[in-house]
Amino acid sequence: MFRRRFRMRRELFLYIVDAVGIQSKYFKQRFDAAKRMGLSPLQKCIVAIRILAYGTSADIVDEDIKIGESTAIESVFRFCRAVINAFGGLYLRRPTNADVQRLL
Structure with a gap:
């Protein structure tokens, strides 16, 4: 069920989380001002991946995951920044001449 919904293995998703x-400290669970536990990193990452993968709007994920629209938008922005920082050097690089030749 997880693989069908997110189009990736659960282990890969947890590795990304x-x-x-x-x-990013944003993706750590903390207490809010009312001394209640805030949103979990899993909730924030699920929202970001759903919005990016399916192209849904931020207010639609509120019904499923119970995250407000502004928090969903911030989660997407911070998720993208964190992914670039974490994996940018390895996966998000300019292709070398050898890469171009292999692809052609």
Whole structure:
């Protein structure tokens, strides 16, 4: 069910959540001003991946995951930044001449 919904293995998703949590303090669960536990890193990452993967609007994920529209938008922005910081050097690089030749 997880693989069908998110189009990735659960282990890969948890690896991304851990890497994003290391890069950004936003993806760590903290207490809010009322001394209640805030949103979990899983909730924030699920929202970001759903919005990016399916192109849904931020207010639609509120019904499923119970996150407000402004928090969903901020989660997407910070998720993208954290993914670039965590995986940019390895996966998001300019292709070399050898890469171009292999692709052609």
